[in-house]
Amino acid sequence: MADRSINTERTYAGRVALYLSYCADHGLDWKKPGLPWMARFLHWMVDEPLPAKGAKKPVEDRFRDKKTANKIMTTVCGFLQFCRQQGWVSAEMVAQLSEQKYLSYLPPGYDPGEEEQFRMMRAKAIKFDVAVGGYEWLNPEQFATLISLTRHARNRFLVALLGATGMRIGEALGLRREDMHFLANSVGLGCQIAGPHIHVRRRRNSNGALAKARMPRWIPVTAELVTYYADYTFERDQVVEAADSDMVFVNLFKAPLGRAMTYHNAKDLFDRLAKQAGFPARPHMLRHTAATTWIRNKTPRDVVKNLMGHVAESSMEPYVHATDEDKRVAVERVAALRKAQGRA
Incomplete structure (x- = not known):
């Protein structure tokens, strides 16, 4: 299989x-x-x-x-x-x-x-003809709202991580502490990549988390994300049961303490945040959010594809979302062009 x-x-x-x-x-x-x-x-x-x-x-x-x-x-x-x-x-x-x-x-x-x-x-041969729907994502205001609603440093780091790196939830829950290279220089860790970054590797984990992409990759992170991780590390250090786990995301607030977070834990967290925020919020929406943000900021598509862990170029197509502003600008641009041509 x-x-x-x-x-x-x-x-x-x-x-x-x-x-x-x-x-x-x-x-x-x-x-x-x-x-x-x-x-x-x-x-x-x-x-x-x-x-x-x-x-x-x-x-x-x-x-x-x-x-x-x-x-x-x-x-x-x-x-x-x-x-x-x-x-x-x-x-x-x-x-x-x-x-x-x-x-x-x-x-x-x-x-x-x-x-x-x-x-x-x-x-x-057997299927319904259905319209292809667009991918759901969060705009910058919604993403900021989601961050502000998190009460614990661990949850804040998880939400920020997914939105900033475009990682799948399985990749995030499968991270080990050895994957977090948050120093300016990681040579001492046996890594030649400069600057803070995270390694995504495919492994079998006790919590069932699995990286979908078979090829390992690394993703750069910002100083803000490093700060969120430092806050989480301080919070985690207060739970004795978490000390021996090499998994990054572990249970801190309910039994079994120290055990790796599961998909079910993450879903419960996002369900609570969505209810408070008043709009849908799921882990995969943050992956779409990261990709859409990169593409709209003119990041080369091959770079985005590498960051996302995609193999096929066609996998990038769903991440281009037209906003209300995009559509209005397009219509007004054509109207202005026609008006100018009419005067000419």
Whole structure:
């Protein structure tokens, strides 16, 4: 199986379980459901109300949207493809789930081949057509608000770190203290990189955190972030149980003290901050915030790609967000040009 973070594995497991439960409830053999039944499963996912959360029944039924149904179907198709490799599902069955597609429009950086042989690809045959939504990010005022709402130095450092470096939450929670090179000169640490910086390395960690990018990278940090880390170090030193842990982010305020923070801990933190702030705030939004800020400040795209740990150039496209001001300036510029041409 592909090497995934524990958070991703948990999500995929739930999606596969939904498919297996559907087959069991409808008397289907999950190994050979057939194309018509897979199409019915796709529609069932958006037509069937979601189960109630907790004992209290909601006033209105909740439903999955088409985008979520597509994600579940992608996971199920990947699961069946894995089963084919194991010999549990026939190749003929899996072949029905995809179709040949000609790429009329190529994403930036995609090489179609000398004979354009790579314009043909296998695409999922069963899915809803949905509009591609933009990535959510925080503007500078919202980011500052989020920082100001943190009550503890650890949480302040985590929020600032994600927004300043563009790290994924799994990368942040997987940091070790040996990765924090915050001196002007790190030669004594066996590192030749000048200035304060952080190393991001892919490891297996006790808290399930995993760096998605396989290649290690380093990210420069500002003096402000170093100060936040110093404040956090002082706060951490007050908790005896945290002394022996090499993980950067550990539990300081509830048991088990000193144990590495988990995805669940981080989600709870951001849920609380979002409720106080009055706008959505999730760890991955800060990654988009960092990338968008760099691009808007004319940082070369290859530099941003390296900082983000991306491999493909096309991965950079979603991070260009048009603000209200951007759109108004564009419209007014064209209007002014037409007015000038009219006078001429």
